[in-house]
Amino acid sequence: KAGVTQTPRYLIKTRGQQVTLSCSPISGHRSVSWYQQTPGQGLQFLFEYFSETQRNKGNFPGRFSGRQFSNSRSEMNVSTLELGDSALYLCASSLSQQRGTQYFGPGTRLTVL
Amino acid sequence: GNSVTQMEGPVTLSEEAFLTINCTYTATGYPSLFWYVQYPGEGLQLLLKATKADDKGSNKGFEATYRKETTSFHLEKGSVQVSDSAVYFCALTNQAGTALIFGKGTTLSVSS
Numbered sequence: 001k002a003g004v005t006q007t008p009r010y011l012i013k014t015r016g017q018q019v020t021l022s023c024s025p026i027s028g029h030r031s032v033s034w035y036q037q038t039p040g041q042g043l044q045f046l047f048e049y050f051s052e053t054q055r056n057k058g059n060f061p062g063r064f065s066g067r068q069f070s071n072s073r074s075e076m077n078v079s080t081l082e083l084g085d086s087a088l089y090l091c092a093s094s095l096s097q098q099r100g101t102q103y104f105g106p107g108t109r110l111t112v113l
Numbered sequence: 114g115n116s117v118t119q120m121e122g123p124v125t126l127s128e129e130a131f132l133t134i135n136c137t138y139t140a141t142g143y144p145s146l147f148w149y150v151q152y153p154g155e156g157l158q159l160l161l162k163a164t165k166a167d168d169k170g171s172n173k174g175f176e177a178t179y180r181k182e183t184t185s186f187h188l189e190k191g192s193v194q195v196s197d198s199a200v201y202f203c204a205l206t207n208q209a210g211t212a213l214i215f216g217k218g219t220t221l222s223v224s225s
Contacts, residue, residue, distance in 0.1 A: 001122075033212065035213075042215060042216075042217045042218060043157075043202065043213075043218075045207075045212040045213065045214070047192075048211060048212060054209040055211065056209070056212055058212070066186040071120060074115055086184075087208075089149075090157065092157075092213075100144075100145040100147065100162070100164075100206040100213065101145075101147075101159060101162060102159070102213060103155040103159065104156035104158070105156050106155055106156045107156050108152075
C-alpha cells in the first residue's frame with residue numbers, strides 16, 4: 001500500500017498570507033490527524049478528522065483549521081501567517097479502531113518570512 | 114492530562130554498543146505507549162508499541178516493556194548500528210485515546 005503523502009513538501013510564505021496543506025492517507029484509513037513540529041515546542045497535536053468531521057482538537061488558535069473530504073483526503077489551512085508558524089507540519093492516518101497507531105507522512109516544511 | 118518525559122540527548126554511541134533511552138509517563142487510565150523514530154528529512158515511523166501493562170513491544174532489535182509500577186517504557190537495543198542514528202520519540206495516547214502526546218525526542222548518533 002502507498003504511504004501517507006503530503007503536498008507540497010516545502011513552502012515559503014510571508015507574514016499575513018494564508019496557506020493550505022494537503023494530505024492523502026493510506027488507503028482504507030479514515031482517520032487523519034495533523035501535528036506541528038518545532039524545535040522549541042516539539043510535536044503538538046492540531047486536530048483529527050474522521051468521516052469528514054473534526055473529532056478532536058488541540059490547543060491552537062482559530063487561525064488553524066482543517067477539513068476532510070469524502071475520500072478521506074484532508075487539508076489544513078493557516079490564515080494570517082505569523083513568524084512562529086514556521087514548522088514542519090505532519091499528517092498521520094490510522095484505522096478508526098486503532099487511533100493510537102498512526103502512520104505519518106514526510107511532512108510539509110513551512111517557512112514564514 | 115497525560116504527559117511523557119524522555120531523557121535529554123544527544124546520545125552518542127559507538128557501533129555495537131548497548132542503547133537505553135529512558136521514558137516515563139503520567140497518565141489517567143491505561144494509555145497505549147509507543148516509540149516512533151524520525152530519520153533526517155523524513156516523517157515519523159512507528160518503531161514499536163505496547164497496549165497494556167507488561168506488554169513488550171519489539172521491532173528491528175529494539176525492545177520496550179510497558180511497566181505500570183514504574184510508569185516507564187524505556188527503549189533498548191543490544192547492539193546499535195550506524196543506520197540507527199535518528200531522533201527517537203516516546204509517545205502515549207491522550208486520556209480520550211484520540212491523539213498522541215509526544216516526548217521532546219532524543220537524538221541518537223552512532224559512529225563506526
